[in-house]
Amino acid sequence: MNATVKNEYASGGSVLHRNISSGVQQYDKSQRQEQWSLAKSVPKIEGLHQTSGEAKFINDLPTFPGELYAAFVLSTTVHAEIISFDAKEALRIPGVVAFYTAKDIPGNNDFMPVKSEFSPNVEEVFCSGRILFHGQPVGLLVANTFETAQMAATKVRINYSTKPDEPIYPTVMDVANSKRHDRIVNIDYGFTGKSYSDSVTEPSMNVSGTFVSGGQYHYTMETQTCVCLPLEDGMEVHTATQAITLTQIAISQMLGVPENSLNVSVRRIGGGYGGKASRAVQIACACALACHLTKRPVRLIMTIESNMAAIGKRYGVVSSYCTDVTNEGQILRLRNEFLHDAGCNTNEAPDFMQGYYGNCYNMDVWSVVSKTALTDSASNTWCRAPGSTEAYAMIESIIEHIAFVTERDPVAVRLENMPTDSQMRPLLQSFLVDTEYERRRCEIERFNLENRWRKRGIAIVPMKYPVAYFGTLHALISIYHTDGTVAVTHGGIEMGQGINTRAAQIAAKVLGIPVEKISIKPTSNLTAPNDFCTQASITSEAAAHAVLIACDLLLKRIEPIRQQHPDVSWEQLTQLCHLQGVDLCATAMYNGVELPSYNVWALSCAEIELDVLTGNVLLHRVDILEDAGQTLNPEIEIGQIEALIYDRTTGELLTNRSWNYRPPGAKDIPVDFRIRLLQNTINPTGVQRSKATGEPAVNMAVVVLFALRNAINEARLDAGAPREWVPLGSPCTPDRILGHLGNSYDQYLLH
Template sequence: MNQTVDAGVKALSQATASTAAGQSRPHESAHLHVAGAAPYIDDLPELQGTLHAALGLSPVAHGRLLHIDVAGLKALPGVVDVITAADIPGTNDCGPVIHDDPILADGVVHYLGQPVVAVLSHDRELARRAAARLKDFVQIEPLPPVLDPLQAHAQQQYVVPPMHMARGDVPTALAQAPHTVQGRIELGGQEQFYLEGQISYAVPKENRGMLVHCSTQHPSEMQHAVAHALGLHAHHVQVECRRMGGGFGGKESQSAVFACVAAVAARKLNRPVKMRPDRDDDFMITGRRHCFVHDYTVGHDAEGRLLAADVDMVSRCGYSADLSAPVMGRALCHFDNAYWLPNVQIDGFCARTNTQSNTAFRGFGGPQGAFAVEYILDTVARRLGRDALDVRMANLYGQHERNVTPYGQVVEDNVLQALIGQLVHSSDYRARREAVNAFNATSPVLKKGLALTPVKFGISFNLVHLNQAGALVHVYNDGSILVNHGGTEMGQGLNTKVAQMVAHTLGVSLERVRVSATDTSKVANTSATAASTGSDLNGKAAADAAQQIRQRLLAHLAAKHQVPVDTVDLAHDVATVNGQTVSFEDLVMSAYVARVQLWSDGFYATPKLHWDRNTMQGRPFYYFAYGASVSEVLVDTLTGEHKVLRADVLHDVGRSINPALDIGQVEGAFIQGMGWMTTEELVWHPTSGKLLTHAPSTYKIPTASDCPADFRVNLFTNENVEDSVYRSKAVGEPPLLLPFSVFFAIRDAISAVGQHRVDPPLRAPATAEAILEAITAVQASA
């Protein structure tokens, strides 16, 4: 490094030493990631005697489990033992809410791919080979499967009772509306496709203890699931997670089956057991984002304002409840997205199907609900011959009587008008709309499309009691600081933000702070790192602990110098008192000698929340995060291929704790959501129920070549009106809704084929096949 650059780096470091929050600092493990030195669970040294488990999966979608030839499986090469449901000493269940999710099948198999047995071997490959032969050693009497969610809906087969949300008089408003529109929206699911697959490593400990290294977003839930499976108390089980290679919701509840199988096998054989399925088995066993079908009838006026909306939402839940109820609840709460709906009736149906049990995915139902109203407004605009942006703006939440959601929460922090106005200007939307129309008028094969879509996303867990977190902060007598909290690091930068908040609160440099692995023996009863609340909850809890230590240090220094405590300060790694300065290290040592407590626990519970699940009314969200995006696409009408030419994003993260991390999260969410909207298609065999898209060869996630060539991401200047951590806003889930603009830009391009006189029946994801089908329909009707 040359002297000029070196001096600049040192100056920047000094300038930001005590203002750690609000600065773009590197991810705390970035240097380990790029060096290949960040250990994940599969990198941990295997203890002597470790066995490898592989799951034998059901070969049918539904049937009675009559017999398992355990002896025959044990006789296969390399097999040490075989675990069945009969070997589970406690409860054979790992359902997170409703206890309807067996660890291993018992009596009935519910989907093709359901775990039936676990095969143990010294060699992982031998275990996998033996498990793959389960079909030769099992007798199953087939039963008729229900594979389609609409079929399940018609038969009223649900994993939980239907949900209802209503406001106003929908029948009367529909009857009086100048215009009505009816339709169906088909929205596919999405595979989490975390880079690190599911994995658990269980190690027996003394006195019936069990240590489980688990790649999970919810260590406390894994602790409880394992304890129940072993027939033990929670204090017998310790779950640890240093980092995950991605989660996206797929490791919130569904890491449980792998943790429980590893722990049950480890307890039976009294040996360490590692459970790591390969990618194909991971796809076949676990669930993903829920597919949705929306049937709607809406009434609107000549300006496109929605006067009434009657919507049925049917989701594919799979065979068990998992988290389908709160996913549907959030879908209902996000149908309004950014818009005032005076009369609305929404009914949600969680269809039970003989497929993988679907689960959490980034956005947790919110994207599925919001997509429906965006689709409806896009259709209304086209039928009126208006620009979809103008129709969206006509429906936007405003002031006074137009700021209450259908579930009764007042939208108090609305920045939509200002944010969208800024994006319209910076993206040059109006001029580009004219340019797109001019291009399409002279281009018969290639068509361009343009769309702007907004986001209003509620932040908090659906269940009020989950909105809590704890943390521990230790200050050692050399001035270094160790933090432990209940959140999990899955690459999103949570530990970095928590460390920044601790450094900021104590008035010291970030380099002093280290965050240790999430561990149920340190912070108990934690909530999942989900619902975009990781930084909000754990950052607040850690700051609370740090603030207590800061107050003790200042009180000690004030007493020592016999001055009022409010005349003492601590910033830039230095305490000041009576015009004198004391280094942080000397202050800490002085406090230690004086027997001042240098560690503290912190706790945070989100205020103001209340929710009635029966009436679907209350305040389920602490605040809202906002954003908007403009996308321009090019569609080849002969092949159905598309390309995103440019994307402009403006997103509200409040007062950013770390702008670099936040921009990275927005970029990543946009690309992941774009994949859901365009290429990531799930396909099940119509009669066998086998998931056909169960590997990278058949399931297409976005790659670098799919990123917009011109990708402009900016953070909206704002500050949270609520007392969130550093007045920031959550950034994990909300930006996943931004690439709706890509889908509707594609729909706009298809609409140009018929001179915008025909509403394209485009389904999501907008694959090349779906685009061609929509083009054919437009051409036939034009």
């Protein structure tokens, strides 16, 4: 850098420099010495096969004789009624076999057949009347090849009624800004604290603002996929789903066939995050219909463009809050009204949010009002940590705003609003020491004074995450008498979270054999009938619990033979059991009502660096402390811990592929990533004294946004911008960041 450049401007001459990433993983081994098969470092069972490309997913199934390919025909408008279809051009294309619509469905045109508080409404497999959103599936094109099906699907002409002159509202912000009250549904999952009042008599400061969080696509490596095969007694369904039971019921009712005629199986799926819970059922129904009508194998693989257009995403949210606080930041009264983006249907509204609103704070003087907006987009659905992500982001953003107005450290404001007996208090104090928060904050202040075009920020977020069990889930275990190997199948779906590894470790520990003797088989509706969807980070524990019960049943049968032959090997023991007619196959069921709920406690700290000239951000360091109880597999638990734009004239999704919708990449991983599992903790009510991981940690990601805001505030100070609250939400892209910095051309100086 030229010596004439002023030191504080020098940072503007280079891009953000990223060092090689490093990480620290800490967990307590000593407390689990007696649980050798759990304490032992067991790599993920499928890990090597996945990294080598040998792991088989649905679309890796071999091509079957006479197989056909299917592709959705999607609507090209919104609000209009379908009058008819003209498929003549598509059907003239060589290789095209058929085009199906709602009229070809022999049973119910509804892929959400199980009506409950989460899914009270019909959702059509193919739209039969009024178009609800641009990109809604209206039919299915079937052809001899994937390419032909995709191309021919675009040639089907849809004849619509005259489109009404009605505004299009693709997002919740559009509904909120338009004040269209007829688009708002009162699905009440709010609450009012016992001491809440509309006004306060004590001297106070008023803090009010908004928080906006946009939708989020489930960016899975595998799009929605299904392969169906006709059988002599029904159909075999291989589908990338988190919910085999719902899939079985929906296909049965759509085709008007018995449920026992359907064989639904899943070995693994290429990521889910909730996007393959109910949404995958629509794809399975469409594929099954084509298989049923053609009597041939059918493969339906959605392209990423059709996947993003037709399938719902995370519920977006707009929050409006008003609070009265003391000079120290204690909340005297808080009212938070928020509006959720349901898409075109209110199915799967996250009304379980109530348990997350308050985080670890005193809620007696709070009032939370929830409403849901119907928008002209695909019906939104559960996405990783649904409901809780928005809930924690809202309250933590309010806490940050209070700290900004009162000019206090956000950590002090958080402590001001925690109950005196909260378990979080000692954890937070210890975390501040472990992360060297005060020292680093002082260093960041000095760095910001010395650099005009680089700014750093640091923030801390605590979390109290309640976990409640529900549903039922089976496990079946078979011991093979000759070599003593064991096969396990359970009702959970492996989608990268390591559920199979945990199940194998539990079986090995209870049976007293090496993990290498355990093999995990695919999930099937034959061995896992009526099981609940894999979701909410509890399925790994549910599967482990069912495996544990089944193993205990086997041990009780084996024990008399073991007592007669105490010195024989496991292999000899299983042979003796077989010779004496002992049943070496057992099934068991986890029932959610059998296990009590508990809380997961966690903290996160993020330090970022901002390039004030470009809006780019470097995540310098992230520390996470999480209470995982007596973890089943620390490596896997640590691994679990480790923006949408529409054309407003048509409602068409424009960010429909990786070219214009950008997921986090390798350089978004923290340069310094430190994960620590809380030591000397046991969950006495959990499976093998463990706790859930995965979804809890996701809720603390908002800490990065807060650290970024602190850096933005420093940049605004240098730019001479007024000191005012910066309402950051998600997505938070470089262009949006630049809009907050207050830069002007006359500030671009060298000396």
